[in-house]
Each structure stands twice: as structure tokens, then as C-alpha cells.
Amino acid sequence: MLPFPRRAGALALALGSGLGLAAAPVMAQAQAAPADITQALQTQLETLGRTATPAMPPGAARVTLELGQIDPRLRLAACARIEPFIPPGLRMWGRTRMGLRCVKGDTAWRISVPITVRVYAPAVVYLRDLPFGATVQSGDVALATVDIAQGSRPALFDPAAVIGRELKQPVTAHERAAAAQLRPQVWFRAGQTVRIAAGGSGFRISTDGIALSEGRQGEMVRLKLASGRLVSARAVGPERAEVID
Structure with a gap:
């Protein structure tokens, strides 16, 4: 976005x-x-x-x-x-x-x-006060027309980008949601099967592996292939990771 x-x-x-x-x-x-x-x-x-x-x-x-x-x-x-x-x-x-x-x-x-x-545009706002460490639920946020040029943090326009995320700081009712308030999205948990993609000039391959730790959005995680080999990849989506050269 x-x-x-x-x-x-x-x-x-x-x-x-x-x-x-x-x-x-x-x-x-x-x-x-x-x-x-x-x-x-x-x-x-x-x-x-x-x-x-x-x-x-x-x-x-x-x-x-x-x-x-x-x-x-x-x-x-x-x-x-x-x-x-x-x-x-x-x-x-x-x-x-x-x-x-x-x-x-x-x-x-x-x-x-x-x-x-x-x-003024529809953006995600909090409907109630939430403490540090709280996980945002569907009833905690909604779209409301607000001034998205106010403040230094870019607005979020999709409630799905906030729901299920853990807060890094307390927030107040009617406050505009921002990515900086939220811990990275957890795309998969340790023990889950993850689709791992890798590619280069003119080719792209993929295989499955088992996550050895939690996969948070944009962060590196270790995975174990069926052969027993360990690889490092970046969590990029739900049950998806990508090997970065």
C-alpha cells in the first residue's frame, strides 16, 4: 500500500x-x-x-x-x-x-x-483504550474519516493490517492506528509447515520446511527441510518464507 x-x-x-x-x-x-x-x-x-x-x-x-x-x-x-x-x-x-x-x-x-x-480519508482508528502488550481484536478497531496528514506516522487503511497484532505501546480511543505501534505480524509458529521459495536469474524453486521458531513479518527464521538441512529465510506471508541471497 x-x-x-x-x-x-x-x-x-x-x-x-x-x-x-x-x-x-x-x-x-x-x-x-x-x-x-x-x-x-x-x-x-x-x-x-x-x-x-x-x-x-x-x-x-x-x-x-x-x-x-x-x-x-x-x-x-x-x-x-x-x-x-x-x-x-x-x-x-x-x-x-x-x-x-x-x-x-x-x-x-x-x-x-x-x-x-x-x-481526510477513511483510516483505521481504535475504538477504545488498549494497554501495552494487548492483542488487537476485530472489535477494537474500525474505519473512520480522519486527517491522515496529521502527525508523522503514516495511516493504515485496512483493519486486517491491525487485527491480531500485539501493541508495542498503549493507545487511546479514537487514536489513528499506525504500523509503528504494532509488533510485526506473526505469519507462522514454530513447528508449522512453511512454503519456502528461492530464486535467481531466470529460475525460481520452492519446497516445504518446518519452522524452528516463530516467523514474524520481515524477520529471518530458521527452517528444517525434509532432508534435514537447515536454511535461513525471511517470513513474507502466512506460512510462507523466502530465501534471501
Whole structure:
């Protein structure tokens, strides 16, 4: 699943690539961005937000933009055309900043404005408080529309990615679920038969083996083949492991 933040850079690039706006003049001691700039950016973000991640159904996400206050100490000359741009190294996600520059006026100027980008989409949330070490049950989580751009942890969009997992930290009701809160998924237990795959340039083989320890998602585990040989492989799915070169 491709989380939203992975696409935020592309969204920022699309927003900042030559979006020229005919704006009312920005006068000295302006307190906020002009309304027409706000509306134009809002439309751009909402359009881009609908395709921000292929993991979400079309139209599932709703993107809003809140522009903050322009520094009242600034003295800005009147401008007939203002162009927004994304400062290098910043992305249109959560609390960030964007730039505004005068491209048609007697005096060229450039300023930075704080903004908050909110991306509302159905994501997994906890329905009740759960302690450290608890195993998440089906009745503990549900999908709810939340701002997935809030905070630094990517959202989860499938309850199956959470149910049956053990918590590494306590969580509270209505909190958005995140992979960092959960211990790796247990794909198989010691003693279970596991399908082991291996491959290389132009070939791929598979065989069965017995797990000698618990197989957690992405972790290496020892397995015993029918011949008695021991191999190390990475747990990659339910009763599945893969030999890594």
C-alpha cells in the first residue's frame, strides 16, 4: 500500500509548477492571503488529493488547505499578479509553508506563508483504550474519516493490517492506528509447515520446511527441510518464507 506521504512531493511539485493567479493587489501590512489565491490553491489541492494514492478508491480523500497569517510587519507593494510556489525541501502535507511572489508589479517581492494541509480519508482508528502488550481484536478497531496528514506516522487503511497484532505501546480511543505501534505480524509458529521459495536469474524453486521458531513479518527464521538441512529465510506471508541471497 502506498501511503499518502510518499506522494506528497509529487503533489507539491504539481501545485508549484507554474500556477499563476490573477490576484487582487496585496497592499502594505496585509494580514492574510487574498481570497482568490486561497480559492485557487484549494481547488488545486482538492483535485490532486483525489488521486494522491492508488490505495484509496477514487474520490475517497478530501483535501483542504488553511493559509495562515502573513507577517503584519511586512511592507508589501501593490501587485497585479501573485504566484504561489513551494520552497525547496518542503512538501504539501500537514503543517508546512508555501511561498508567494509578485510577478507583475512595480516592485518584485517574495514571502513565505504558513499553511496547514489536511487530507481526510477513511483510516483505521481504535475504538477504545488498549494497554501495552494487548492483542488487537476485530472489535477494537474500525474505519473512520480522519486527517491522515496529521502527525508523522503514516495511516493504515485496512483493519486486517491491525487485527491480531500485539501493541508495542498503549493507545487511546479514537487514536489513528499506525504500523509503528504494532509488533510485526506473526505469519507462522514454530513447528508449522512453511512454503519456502528461492530464486535467481531466470529460475525460481520452492519446497516445504518446518519452522524452528516463530516467523514474524520481515524477520529471518530458521527452517528444517525434509532432508534435514537447515536454511535461513525471511517470513513474507502466512506460512510462507523466502530465501534471501
